Amino acid sequence: MSTTIEDAAARASAPVLTPTLSARVRRSRGRLVIAAVVVLVAVLGVLIAGQSTQQRPELDPASATPTGAKALLSVLRAHGVEVRTATTLAQAGRAAASASPDDLTVAVFDQNRYLSPAKLAADDRLDARSVLIAPAPGMEEALRAVGRDVAVIRTASVLENQHIANASNAGEAIRLLGGTRVLIWYTPSPADVGVGTPKTIADLTPPWVTPLIVLAALVCAAAAVWRGRRFGPLVVEDLPVVVRASESLEGRARLYQRSDARLTALDALRMGAVGRLATAVGLGPGAAVADVCAAVATQTRLDPAEVRAVLLDAEPASDAELMSLARRVAAVEAAVSSPSTxxxxxxxxxxxxxxxxxxxxxxxxxxxxxxx
Incomplete structure (x- = not known):
C-alpha cells in the first residue's frame, strides 16, 4: 500500500501561519499610499474645476452659471441682433469699425473699474449709442459731455441668468440692448489700464512673497545639508565584497515574500531537488522531470501522482502551502537518499x-x- 507525501513530510518546525491583517497592510502600504495620492489628486481636481466654474466673471457672455449673461445674449441673437464680444478697448474699436453708428449699440460693464471714463469718451470709434451697466462714478457724465446717447442700468444682477426671467427684466434688457442691428458686449480687462499695468510677477504679488520665497530656499538648502551629513562620510571598501550565503538566501527570500512570488521560490527549490534526485536515481542531470518523478516513485514506492504534484504540478496559494510543499520536497529527497529506510x-x-x-x-x- 502506497503512502502519501503529506504523511512523509517532516513536522518538526513550528506551523506557518498566514499573514495577519497588519502584516498585509504593511506589505501593501506602498500601493495604499499611491491609491490615496491618486484619490486626493482627483478630489482636488474636481474641487478646483468646480471653483473655476463658479469663479467666472459676472455677466460673462459665454457663461451659463447663475451669474453669467449667456441667456440674455442668446435671446438677443434669436431676435436677429449680431452680438460681438470684446475684452479690450482695441477689440471694441475693431468690432465697431464695420458697423455704422446708427446700427450699433455698445454695452459696457466695467466691474473692476479698469477703464477710465475719459479714455472711453475719447475713443471716436465707439461714438454710438451706449448702455452702461453699473457704471463707475463719472462715466455717464463723461459720455454725455461728448454728445453720446447714454442709457444706464444701475444694477448688473438684473441681467444675470438667475434673474433675467424675473418680473420685466428680460423685456427691459431687450428694449435697451436689442434696438440696433449690432451689439458690442464690452467687458474691460487689465489690458485697458494703460501705462500703469504691472509687467512683472513681483509687481503682481504682495511685497512679502519675495522674502518668503528666499526663506523657503534657505530652509530647503539647510535641510539638504542636514540630511546629507547625517549619513556620514563615504567609506572606501575593497572589492569584491564577500557576502555570506545565508545573507544572500535571506535577502532573496524576503524579496520573494514581499512580491508574493511563492511559485518562483518553490520552483527554485524544485529545480535543485530534481537535479539531485536525477543523479541519485541514476538518470543524470539532463533527464526529463517526468522521468525523474517516475523513477523516484518506483524507488520509494510512493504514489506517482503525488510525487509529480510535489516536484512539478502543485502551486501554493498561501505561505503555509508554500512551506508545506517545501517540506514535502525535502521529504521526497530524503526518502531517495535513504533507500534502506x-x-x-x-x-x-x-x-x-x-x-x-x-x-x-x-x-x-x-x-x-x-x-x-
Whole structure:
C-alpha cells in the first residue's frame, strides 16, 4: 500500500501561519499610499474645476452659471441682433469699425473699474449709442459731455441668468440692448489700464512673497545639508565584497515574500531537488522531470501522482502551502537518499512537551503501524 507525501513530510518546525491583517497592510502600504495620492489628486481636481466654474466673471457672455449673461445674449441673437464680444478697448474699436453708428449699440460693464471714463469718451470709434451697466462714478457724465446717447442700468444682477426671467427684466434688457442691428458686449480687462499695468510677477504679488520665497530656499538648502551629513562620510571598501550565503538566501527570500512570488521560490527549490534526485536515481542531470518523478516513485514506492504534484504540478496559494510543499520536497529527497529506510511513515517529533510527558518519541504514524 502506497503512502502519501503529506504523511512523509517532516513536522518538526513550528506551523506557518498566514499573514495577519497588519502584516498585509504593511506589505501593501506602498500601493495604499499611491491609491490615496491618486484619490486626493482627483478630489482636488474636481474641487478646483468646480471653483473655476463658479469663479467666472459676472455677466460673462459665454457663461451659463447663475451669474453669467449667456441667456440674455442668446435671446438677443434669436431676435436677429449680431452680438460681438470684446475684452479690450482695441477689440471694441475693431468690432465697431464695420458697423455704422446708427446700427450699433455698445454695452459696457466695467466691474473692476479698469477703464477710465475719459479714455472711453475719447475713443471716436465707439461714438454710438451706449448702455452702461453699473457704471463707475463719472462715466455717464463723461459720455454725455461728448454728445453720446447714454442709457444706464444701475444694477448688473438684473441681467444675470438667475434673474433675467424675473418680473420685466428680460423685456427691459431687450428694449435697451436689442434696438440696433449690432451689439458690442464690452467687458474691460487689465489690458485697458494703460501705462500703469504691472509687467512683472513681483509687481503682481504682495511685497512679502519675495522674502518668503528666499526663506523657503534657505530652509530647503539647510535641510539638504542636514540630511546629507547625517549619513556620514563615504567609506572606501575593497572589492569584491564577500557576502555570506545565508545573507544572500535571506535577502532573496524576503524579496520573494514581499512580491508574493511563492511559485518562483518553490520552483527554485524544485529545480535543485530534481537535479539531485536525477543523479541519485541514476538518470543524470539532463533527464526529463517526468522521468525523474517516475523513477523516484518506483524507488520509494510512493504514489506517482503525488510525487509529480510535489516536484512539478502543485502551486501554493498561501505561505503555509508554500512551506508545506517545501517540506514535502525535502521529504521526497530524503526518502531517495535513504533507500534502506522502509517506505512507512517516518518518525518525527511533533511536540517536545509531549515527548517529555510520555517519555517516548511521538510519531506521525498510526498505532497499528507502530505495533507492526
Amino acid at each position: 522502509p517506505p512507512t511513515r517516518p518518525a518525527v517529533v511533533t511536540n517536545a512537551a509531549e515527548t517529555e510527558r510520555h517519555g517516548r518519541i511521538v510519531t506521525t504514524g498510526s498505532s497499528r503501524e507502530r505495533q507492526r
